[in-house]
Amino acid sequence: MRLQKRERQEKLAALLEGNPLMTDGDLAEHFSVSVQTVRLDRMELGIPELRERLKDMASRSLDDVKALPIDEVIGDILDIELDKRAVSVFDVTEDHVFQRNGIARGHHLFAQANSLAVAVIDDELALTAKSELEFRKPVHAGDRVVAKAEVLPAGGKPHRSIVRVVSTVGEEPVFTGIFEMYRTHERGKEGQQ
Incomplete structure (x- = not known):
């Protein structure tokens, strides 16, 4: 069963909090949605792409x-x-x-x-x-x-x-x-x- 957008975005944010190394492809597979949907969800939530998350982790x-x-x-x-x-x-x-x-x-x-x-x-x-x-x-x-x-x-x-x-x-x-x-x-x- 597919999740509603708001519920998917909440779970996506929680998932990336626990594992910031997940790619958009990994997330798309996890939620059974397209990579584009994941990218849009990340953008709406203000979550940067993987490269930026890696740089942020490293600098901290x-x-x-x-x-x-x-x-x-x-x-x-x-x-x-x-x-x-x-x-x-x-x-x-x-x-x-x-x-x-x-x-x-x-x-x-x-x-x-x-x-x-x-x-x-x-x-x-x-x-x-x-x-x-x-x-x-x-x-x-x-x-x-x-x-x-x-x-x-x-x-x-x-x-x-x-x-x-x-x-x-x-x-x-x-x-x-x-x-x-x-x-x-x-x-x-x-x-x-």
């Missing part, structure tokens, strides 16, 4: 990334708390996939996860010392990959941090990585910026 929740220039991070960082957690999104385009099968090249997924692991480290220098990777499911053009990084204890190793990154498309994990990061300063020690 970013610590200053130290280990690399922000424009060198693959994907768009949405949230970061140095030495704790970070989130980025990467939209896969035709340029990122193999032509013969439409599957994303693995180095793009790795680059998103690895650059996020570097960015989340609260140090002027962070380098990947070791990584364990698992590609779990193919990613295709048009997919939005959301990578979530979490900094874990390094088990007493000096000048090291462990960063776990899980990348998903929708709710499905597509890539996981454990990155052992070298850092100039010990985490939480005096002298660390």
Whole structure:
């Protein structure tokens, strides 16, 4: 059963409040309406398009990334708390996939996860010392990959941090990585910026 316009708009606003990463296509499918209807609903509600929502999220929740220039991070960082957690999104385009099968090249997924692991480290220098990777499911053009990084204890190793990154498309994990990061300063020690 289709919802009335007012009820649909209320639910759309609530849905985007909980998950601002939903595309107009996702919303159209969710409400069984056209993408144009979703766009009109968003405009009437004063809800910006996805790109603008992403920029707004990023500007409100970013610590200053130290280990690399922000424009060198693959994907768009949405949230970061140095030495704790970070989130980025990467939209896969035709340029990122193999032509013969439409599957994303693995180095793009790795680059998103690895650059996020570097960015989340609260140090002027962070380098990947070791990584364990698992590609779990193919990613295709048009997919939005959301990578979530979490900094874990390094088990007493000096000048090291462990960063776990899980990348998903929708709710499905597509890539996981454990990155052992070298850092100039010990985490939480005096002298660390």
